[in-house]
Amino acid sequence: MTEPAISFQGVTRRYPQKGDSEVVALHDIWLDVPKGAITGIIGRSGAGKSTLLRMVNGLERPSTGKVIVNDHDVGAASTASLRRIRREVGMIFQHFNLLASRTVAENIALPLEIAGEDSGKIAPRVTELIERVGLTEQADRYPAELSGGQKQRVGIARALATGPRVLLSDEATSALDPDTTRQVLELLHSINRELGLTILLITHEMAVVRDICTQVAVIEAGRIVEAGDTYEVFSKPAHPTTRSFLTGVTGVAVPQFVAHRMQETPPSPTAEAVVQITFIGNHATDPMLARLTSERGVSVNILAGAIEEIGTKPFGSLIVALPAPRLEESRRFLEEHGLLTEVLGYVG
Numbered sequence: 001m002t003e004p005a006i007s008f009q010g011v012t013r014r015y016p017q018k019g020d021s022e023v024v025a026l027h028d029i030w031l032d033v034p035k036g037a038i039t040g041i042i043g044r045s046g047a048g049k050s051t052l053l054r055m056v057n058g059l060e061r062p063s064t065g066k067v068i069v070n071d072h073d074v075g076a077a078s079t080a081s082l083r084r085i086r087r088e089v090g091m092i093f094q095h096f097n098l099l100a101s102r103t104v105a106e107n108i109a110l111p112l113e114i115a116g117e118d119s120g121k122i123a124p125r126v127t128e129l130i131e132r133v134g135l136t137e138q139a140d141r142y143p144a145e146l147s148g149g150q151k152q153r154v155g156i157a158r159a160l161a162t163g164p165r166v167l168l169s170d171e172a173t174s175a176l177d178p179d180t181t182r183q184v185l186e187l188l189h190s191i192n193r194e195l196g197l198t199i200l201l202i203t204h205e206m207a208v209v210r211d212i213c214t215q216v217a218v219i220e221a222g223r224i225v226e227a228g229d230t231y232e233v234f235s236k237p238a239h240p241t242t243r244s245f246l247t248g249v250t251g252v253a254v255p256q257f258v259a260h261r262m263q264e265t266p267p268s269p270t271a272e273a274v275v276q277i278t279f280i281g282n283h284a285t286d287p288m289l290a291r292l293t294s295e296r297g298v299s300v301n302i303l304a305g306a307i308e309e310i311g312t313k314p315f316g317s318l319i320v321a322l323p324a325p326r327l328e329e330s331r332r333f334l335e336e337h338g339l340l341t342e343v344l345g346y347v348g
């Protein structure tokens with residue numbers, strides 16, 4: 001691998017609490033973020049995502065270990081070199097963090113003013129950035145007059161103003177509706193491609209990872225539990241946390257007529273188990289379900305399903321009902337053939 005853009009080397013972050021106790025927000029993190037890629041860090045609330053991201057621009061410092069960004073040791077940087085590093089690392093936020101009293105153009109100009117850029121150079125640079133994010137008509141509007149998606153475009157243009165090599169994204173689409181989310185992710189993707197910018201984003205949504213990340217790291221209780229190429233991790237998720245993020249990602253739901261009857265344990269000896277089956281790549285479910293019936297004599301009832309793509313590769317989910325007494329045997333059969341299964345409940 002070529003030199004990584006960001007390298008976490010044995011990073012631990014402790015927060016002292018009252019008395020002798022402490023919170024260990026990050027525990028011995030080793031992670032390389034490749035140059036020019038889009039890397040996603042996914043984890044539940046409190047897993048340590050923000051702490052990890054904030055290490056990259058020096059808003060947090062490691063208690064032990066090193067964070068190397070474009071060859072700078074950020075944790076050990078002086079205030080002056082931290083200022084230089086921050087020019088190379090842009091950041092966008094869930095709630096945009098725009099100044100309400102400044103127009104779109106003035107918000108985007110701000111980092112250039114702070115960096116002491118010549119005033120003659122600021123206006124053309126701002127125009128170029130506004131064009132890049134598609135806000136030419138909104139240049140003189142104030143944040144309150146913009147939609148959420150437009151506000152995030154201003155955030156992106158502002159983060160790009162000083163020509164960073166790395167862009168950090170802190171849940172940048174969490175406050176947006178699905179259509180706007182898709183547009184903002186497409187913009188990030190095109191910036192990554194056209195400027196060769198390294199993007200490191202944190203999210204709690206696997207759909208964001210599926211849509212634009214080529215690399216993913218799963219974080220749980222301050223530890224990286226799984227990391228690698230997105231498609232590889234999606235194809236062979238080893239950790240239960242990764243699997244639970246994956247089974248939720250297709251948005252396939254149990255139909256209402258089943259959902260309202262579902263229970264946590266089998267209500268009768270003839271009950272059926274409702275199972276979500278997730279499949280990736282070339283594992284076609286149809287033959288596997290047909291084989292479960294023909295070879296094992298298990299009848300399978302399909303309740304819902306959808307197929308999507310990661311990059312150009314298929315990724316799908318089915319919800320089926322099958323006889324509860326045959327559940328464990330059926331799950332083993334499907335999992336041995338590369339499908340993921342999760343029991344959602346039982347119906348009588």
Ligand SMILES: Nc1ncnc2c1ncn2[C@@H]1O[C@H](COP(=O)(O)OP(=O)(O)OP(=O)(O)O)[C@@H](O)[C@H]1O
Pocket residue numbers: 015023024025043044045046047048049050051052204
């Ligand atoms: N300044 C702080 N002082 C004490 N504890 C902190 C501090 N910042 C974070 N923590 C703790 O560290 C852990 C990780 O927090 P962090 O904000 O990094 O998680 P997260 O994955 O970003 O969560 P969320 O998605 O909810 O933002 C949590 O247990 C949190 O309470």
